[in-house]
Amino acid sequence: MKKVQIGIIGGTGLGEVLLKEAGGETVDVATPYGPPAGPPIVANWEGIDVAFLSRHGPGHCFNPTMVPYRANIFTMKKLGVQAVIASGATGSLREEIRPTDLVVCDQVIDKTLHRTNTFFDEGVVAHVEFADPFCPWLGGVLRDVGKNADTTVHPKGTYVCMEGPQFSTRAESQLHRQWGADLIGMTCMPEAKLAREAELCYALLALPTDYDCWRPADPAVGAAELLREILGNLQRVSQNALSLIREALKAIETPLPPCRCREALKSAIWTDKSRIEPAIRERLEPLISRHLAD
Numbered sequence: 001m002k003k004v005q006i007g008i009i010g011g012t013g014l015g016e017v018l019l020k021e022a023g024g025e026t027v028d029v030a031t032p033y034g035p036p037a038g039p040p041i042v043a044n045w046e047g048i049d050v051a052f053l054s055r056h057g058p059g060h061c062f063n064p065t066m067v068p069y070r071a072n073i074f075t076m077k078k079l080g081v082q083a084v085i086a087s088g089a090t091g092s093l094r095e096e097i098r099p100t101d102l103v104v105c106d107q108v109i110d111k112t113l114h115r116t117n118t119f120f121d122e123g124v125v126a127h128v129e130f131a132d133p134f135c136p137w138l139g140g141v142l143r144d145v146g147k148n149a150d151t152t153v154h155p156k157g158t159y160v161c162m163e164g165p166q167f168s169t170r171a172e173s174q175l176h177r178q179w180g181a182d183l184i185g186m187t188c189m190p191e192a193k194l195a196r197e198a199e200l201c202y203a204l205l206a207l208p209t210d211y212d213c214w215r216p217a218d219p220a221v222g223a224a225e226l227l228r229e230i231l232g233n234l235q236r237v238s239q240n241a242l243s244l245i246r247e248a249l250k251a252i253e254t255p256l257p258p259c260r261c262r263e264a265l266k267s268a269i270w271t272d273k274s275r276i277e278p279a280i281r282e283r284l285e286p287l288i289s290r291h292l293a294d
């Protein structure tokens with residue numbers, strides 16, 4: 001199988017756009033966690049081999065709780081991917097982050113409750129560092145190209161990841177603002193944690209489509225009209241994200257520069273190597289084999 005270096009995980013909006021835009025060939029990948037949300041598409045884009053994955057699968061069939069996050073990240077690892085650009089539709093918690101702007105996130109607050117958030121749940125214990133959840137190098141590439149973009153690209157933002165699928169109450173929305181958060185979404189966790197465990201660089205581009213519920217809605221705007229506006233924003237912000245990602249791919253030099261994300265397991269495996277069962281070694285081979293070599 002051809003090795004690719006860059007993965008793109010498209011969330012709501014961008015996932016659909018990417019599947020149409022990507023061209024390329026569909027590949028089948030099996031993982032110990034079942035199949036990914038949909039078959040990844042491998043294509044050469046802007047001179048670089050890229051693997052695309054639609055987070056919610058073709059037709060948007062997996063809700064945020066049910067997305068096969070482990071299979072998705074493991075698939076990227078098996079394809080040889082070293083760095084992932086992920087996107088996610090969000091609500092904005094700040095007046096200055098307007099719908100259809102883009103945000104390169106730098107922090108996250110994890111409020112998810114019902115998702116398996118590790119590859120190291122049995123047979124081997126690992127504790128990766130996660131103080132900075134997103135890759136500084138890959139985020140830096142997005143920030144740099146964002147300076148010349150036609151759309152406003154905010155260079156940082158704190159993303160609250162909630163379980164969903166329902167949206168926040170007004171009290172929760174106001175609480176998230178008081179916490180200092182800038183965006184609310186449902187999907188970057190456990191994805192970013194799993195990417196770190198898989199030693200992938202991972203950057204998150206947030207796509208704000210609305211102001212969540214903290215901001216009083218205009219009483220003159222009806223519910224149907226509001227929904228139309230949000231869907232229109234989703235289309236526009238997805239196109240903005242697509243343009244920015246294309247520019248980022250042009251700016252990425254290969255071979256990729258070294259990054260500490262890709263060494264995340266170096267001192268993180270606490271289990272005595274001699275006690276890791278062959279079945280576990282085999283299951284996690286793409287993730288841990290180089291750290292278990294004597």
Ligand SMILES: [Zn+2]
Pocket residue numbers: 135136137138200201202259260261262
């Ligand atoms: Zn990195």
